[in-house]
Amino acid sequence: MLHIHDVKKLTGVTVRTLRHYDQLDLLKPAAKTEGGHRLYGESELKKLQQIQFLKQIGFSLGDIKSMLQEANWEWTDSIKKQLIYVIEEQQHLHQTEILLQELLNSIALEGQNHLEAIRKLMLLSDGEKTMQDRYKEKVFDQQQMHLLDRVPRMAGHDSDSLEWIGLIGQLKQHMDKGLSDNRVQQIIRRMDEKRSEQFEGEDVFLDKLWEIRLSPEDSEKMGLYPIDQELLHFMEDAYVVFLQSKQKEQD
Amino acid sequence: MLHIHDVKKLTGVTVRTLRHYDQLDLLKPAAKTEGGHRLYGESELKKLQQIQFLKQIGFSLGDIKSMLQEANWEWTDSIKKQLIYVIEEQQHLHQTEILLQELLNSIALEGQNHLEAIRKLMLLSDGEKTMQDRYKEKVFDQQQMHLLDRVPRMAGHDSDSLEWIGLIGQLKQHMDKGLSDNRVQQIIRRMDEKRSEQFEGEDVFLDKLWEIRLSPEDSEKMGLYPIDQELLHFMEDAYVVFLQSKQKEQD
DNA sequence: TTTACAAAATGACGTTACGTCAATTTCAAG
DNA sequence: CTTGAAATTGACGTAACGTCATTTTGTAAA
Structure with a gap:
């Protein structure tokens, strides 16, 4: 079990921050001593690093909490x-x-x-x-x-997403052929078709x-x-x- | 004299914000009614717009206050x-x-x-x-x-700054000659020289x-x-x- | 002139992710 | 068992206002 100061030395996260995360129920210590001192384990360390990464990308602590708690976020x-x-x-x-x-x-x-x-x-x-x-x-x-x-959910595995992933994979294989290569242009054409197929504003994101x-x-x-x-x-x-x-x- | 709501309609700045600026001594109303309602004049409007602009460029209210108050900022x-x-x-x-x-x-x-x-x-x-x-x-x-x-202070009018401005002016006049033009390259060369002249880290910024x-x-x-x-x-x-x-x- | 309703004023708390005391308690070594 | 280091829990501060809640002022209509 890691003392809170060990966590600081390992990750650079301050004690105050750990305490803050504890209050927010974002990252709870694995256990406490009888006196109330926080003790962290390996899994807490990993979770902490995930939090650090997500923060770095710009998410708020509230968002991160949801992401890590709700299983199918x-x-x-x-x-x-x-x-x-x-x-x-x-x-x-x-x-x-x-x-x-x-x-x-x-x-x-x-x-x-x-x-x-x-x-x-x-x-x-x-x-x-x-x-x-x-x-x-x-x-x-x-x-x-x-x-x-x-x-469209690229992470989901419906047939639609699978085709998208497939197209991307193919494109990757033919990169060396240059921009004007026939196969490349066919793939791109297919992508553009898919984009227009679901026309009712479905592809808002792309x-x-x-x-x-x-x-x-x-x-x-x-x-x-x-x-x-x-x-x-x-x-x-x-x-x-x-x-x-x-x-x-x-x- | 403009009522506070008129200021809002003219500039889009909310009442709360005006009140806030008043508290910070950033922008005081020109006068008050006997009842205490804030009244703004033309010069206040101009100042307000300057504040808006400075904020847009990313300065804090504290910085802006200093800029507008200290005459030779x-x-x-x-x-x-x-x-x-x-x-x-x-x-x-x-x-x-x-x-x-x-x-x-x-x-x-x-x-x-x-x-x-x-x-x-x-x-x-x-x-x-x-x-x-x-x-x-x-x-x-x-x-x-x-x-x-x-x-180097480009805004100052010491001989140094004057030469910088001069060089920039010349460069502007010869832009149409293309990147490789002799005169252009001479000007650039002179700028690079000036940059090295004051070698002791003076030109940190540039x-x-x-x-x-x-x-x-x-x-x-x-x-x-x-x-x-x-x-x-x-x-x-x-x-x-x-x-x-x-x-x-x-x- | 009184009434009544819109608009203004003044607190005061909330927001984000902790930093920074301050006072108190616990831990681990000697 | 003592003691100094480290940990604990409040609590206030930050930037720039938003958003109530409560009270006061201004003004047009009756």
Whole structure:
């Protein structure tokens, strides 16, 4: 039996955290001494590491509790939701990065009156949500759960899911043939067919995911401010070329 | 004078939020009625919108308060810090996205025992920080502030900053000449020189920024799990090709 | 002018995942 | 059996408000 401090040394999780998990009924000690000190076993260690991993992927303790307790939890649903959230959050951050870059540049040009710089930028960034406004809704939100009900379960073993897995497996085998290979294109075609077959919005997830990942660069509202993204990219590219020619000289 | 509800309708900011800002001394109403109702004027509206914008870029209310109150606040320092944070956060999210993708795939292949899938993935993701572990330190952190002291102030008008701005301006004028143009390469060369001139770690910021932006793809630990990123990218690419050939048929 | 109803004001608690005391009790070695 | 280290249980703090509950103010209609 492991003392609570041993658990800390093995996993890096603080004592306070263990106590917290105990209170939440998320991770109970295997036993207690007569004096009330917590004792943990091997299985608790494993569970703790699972919790760590799930937290790292962004799930809340409440979500994790449900996942680990309810035997037949729909993992794929949660993960898909989380995936969509993570992808969208990246895009928001990218927008923010652009704003910050341009703010930096505009301040450099405007001199001291930052307020002017800000005011100009505000016009460009209108309609954006603030960073915590769009904070993720609970994964375990029963009211929205029905949306995911119609998504095909890749983890299930109905005939439909099996075909999906099969298609993916085949695709993997033919990767080396190149993008235009006949068999590859046939597989892709079949996938697209399946996607259209269940047309009544059943494939919401894949649709949304592919749309997100494949969408062309957002219609840029560039060139509106003195030193814009175009220039920055140009700078970076030019810098790369410079480094390359510099290295050639050294050869 | 604007009633508090008018402010809400004009800006979308809730009454509770206005009250909160009042308590924090972040945004005080211009006046109050004899009964104690808050009244706002035009300048308050403008300030409120600035607050909204700064919040959107990710600053805390405490930071914003300092920025707006202290007349000669070092805006560039804060913005640079924030920019670095945003860029790094994007990379973390990208890592998380990969983990989620592979988790989804591994669950699809492993069937029901998600725990196995998780355990396999845990091996790959070790050492990563959890999402709130790496939450941003305060911008207004005096202890770390001295680090930024040595960063060149692009907003200042010392001769150094002037040359930087000049170089950027020139670069902008010659963009259309292409990456390999002589003048362009000379400007870039000069920038690189300046960067090395102040060698004693003075240009910490630019170094870090360029390093982050120009670093090659992280050494991928791919191919370790059945359906990995390589395949996913391949899928997407193949799908694009498919769509293109499909469109050609329609022409 | 009084009435009555909408809107504003002021607490105060809830949220997330613990950190950080403070006061008390238990454990293990000597 | 003593003692110092380690563990225990509260309890408050964090960020930015949301959401009651209760009381007060403003104003249009009667």
